Amino acid sequence: MKVVVGERNLLPHRELLVSLIPADVTLSWHERFDEEAVVADLGDADVYVGGRVTPAMARAGRRLRLVHIGGVGTDKVSFADLSSDTRVANTFHHEDSIAEYIMAAAVMLRRGLIGQDAALRQGVWATSVYQDGPPQPPTMRGAVVGYVGFGHIGRRTADLFGALGARGCAVTGSGRVGDAGGLDWHADTTELGRLMKEADVVVVSAPLTDRTAGMIGDAELEALGPNGILINVGRGPLVAEGALFEALRDGVIGGAAIDVWYRYPSGGDAADADRARPSELPFDELPNLLMTPHTSGVTRDTFVGRVHDIADNISRLSDGRSLDRVVWPVR
Numbered sequence: 001m002k003v004v005v006g007e008r009n010l011l012p013h014r015e016l017l018v019s020l021i022p023a024d025v026t027l028s029w030h031e032r033f034d035e036e037a038v039v040a041d042l043g044d045a046d047v048y049v050g051g052r053v054t055p056a057m058a059r060a061g062r063r064l065r066l067v068h069i070g071g072v073g074t075d076k077v078s079f080a081d082l083s084s085d086t087r088v089a090n091t092f093h094h095e096d097s098i099a100e101y102i103m104a105a106a107v108m109l110r111r112g113l114i115g116q117d118a119a120l121r122q123g124v125w126a127t128s129v130y131q132d133g134p135p136q137p138p139t140m141r142g143a144v145v146g147y148v149g150f151g152h153i154g155r156r157t158a159d160l161f162g163a164l165g166a167r168g169c170a171v172t173g174s175g176r177v178g179d180a181g182g183l184d185w186h187a188d189t190t191e192l193g194r195l196m197k198e199a200d201v202v203v204v205s206a207p208l209t210d211r212t213a214g215m216i217g218d219a220e221l222e223a224l225g226p227n228g229i230l231i232n233v234g235r236g237p238l239v240a241e242g243a244l245f246e247a248l249r250d251g252v253i254g255g256a257a258i259d260v261w262y263r264y265p266s267g268g269d270a271a272d273a274d275r276a277r278p279s280e281l282p283f284d285e286l287p288n289l290l291m292t293p294h295t296s297g298v299t300r301d302t303f304v305g306r307v308h309d310i311a312d313n314i315s316r317l318s319d320g321r322s323l324d325r326v327v328w329p330v331r
C-alpha cells in the first residue's frame with residue numbers, strides 16, 4: 001500500500017507514524033506543498049494525507065481509497081473530482097490547544113496586554129496608563145462569550161471560560177448542541193444578530209461552506225460594538241475581510257485575534273515577505289489585533305493524537321476493516 005503525505009504538521013512525527021502502521025506500507029513525504037509533484041506521486045497511491053486536495057490532485061488519484069485530512073476542515077477538498085471509490089476521513093485532538101489559545105487571546109485583548117507590552121518597551125508604566133487613559137479592564141467573570149459554531153472547539157472553550165466565571169451562548173448550523181451545559185441560550189444561525197449584540201467575546205469556529213462564508217460582516221461587527229472582541233479560529237472567509245479590517249481600524253469593535261486568514265503562502269512556507277502577508281489589507285498595522293499564522297491548534301498534543309488516528313485508519317484500510325470518522329461520502 002502506498003501513502004502520500006502532504007501534511008506539513010505531521011513531519012515532526014514521522015517516526016511515530018512509521019512505528020504505528022503496517023511494515024509493508026510505503027510512505028512518500030512531501031515537505032513543501034508543490035501541486036505538480038504531489039499530482040505526479042498520486043497516480044499509484046492508495047491513501048493521501050493532507051488538507052488540500054485540488055481538482056488536479058483528485059483527478060490524478062484515481063486509485064485513492066482514502067483521503068485522510070490531517071485535521072478537521074474539508075473546505076479545501078475538491079469532492080466533485082474524487083473517484084466514487086474514494087472516502088474522506090478527518091481527525092480532531094485540537095480542542096485543548098485551541099481552547100487555550102482562545103482563552104489566552106481573550107484575556108490579552110480585554111486586559112490590553114499587547115498595548116501594555118508595547119508601552120513598557122517605550123518606558124510607559126501600565127499603572128500610569130490607567131490613571132491617565134482608559135478605564136481599568138474587567139476580568140472574564142460575568143462576561144458573555146458567544147460561540148458561532150459549538151462543536152469540539154466551542155465546547156472545550158466553554159469549559160475553560162466557565163471556570164473563569166464567564167457565561168455563554170451559541171449559534172450552530174442546526175440549533176442543537178447535544179448535552180453541552182454552561183450556555184445561557186443556544187439557537188440556529190438566525191439568532192446570530194442577537195448573539196453578536198449580547199456577547200463581549202465572540203468565538204468563531206464554524207466550518208467554511210457556501211452558507212457560512214461572510215456570515216460575519218458589517219452589521220454583525222457593529223452589533224458586537226466598541227468593547228467587543230472577535231476571535232476567529234474557524235476559517236478566514238467566515239468573517240468578511242474588508243468589514244473586519246475597517247471595524248478594527250475605526251474602533252467599531254474593540255479588538256480581535258485572527259488565526260485563520262484570507263491568503264496563505266502557496267508552498268506552505270513563506271519564502272518572501274509579500275507571499276507571507278495574510279491579506280491584501282494592512283492588518284499588520286492595527287494595534288488592537290493579535291495575528292497568528294494558523295497555529296492555534298499546532299501543539300505536540302494535537303499532532304501526536306492525530307498521527308494515532310491517521311495510523312489507525314491506514315491499518316484499518318490495510319486489514320479491510322471499516323474506517324473511522326468518514327465524512328465523505330456523506331451517509
Ligand SMILES: NC(=O)C1=CN([C@@H]2O[C@H](COP(=O)(O)OP(=O)(O)OC[C@H]3O[C@@H](n4cnc5c(N)ncnc54)[C@H](O)[C@@H]3O)[C@@H](O)[C@H]2O)C=CC1
Pocket residue numbers: 071072073074092094098148149150151152153154171172173174175189205206207208211212233234235259260294295296297298
Ligand atoms: N485554526 C485551526 O487550527 C483549526 C480550525 N478548525 C476549523 O474550525 C472548524 C470547527 O472545528 P470543530 O469545532 O472541531 O468542528 P466540529 O465539527 O466539532 O463543530 C462544528 C460546529 O459548527 C457548527 N456549524 C455548522 N454550520 C454552521 C452554521 N451555518 N452556523 C453556525 N455554526 C455552524 C456545527 O453545528 C458544529 O457545532 C473546522 O471546520 C475548521 O474549519 C478546526 C481545527 C483547527
Ligand SMILES: O=C(O)C(=O)CO
Pocket residue numbers: 070071072073074094297
Ligand atoms: O484541522 C483543521 O481544520 C485546521 O485548520 C488545522 O489543524
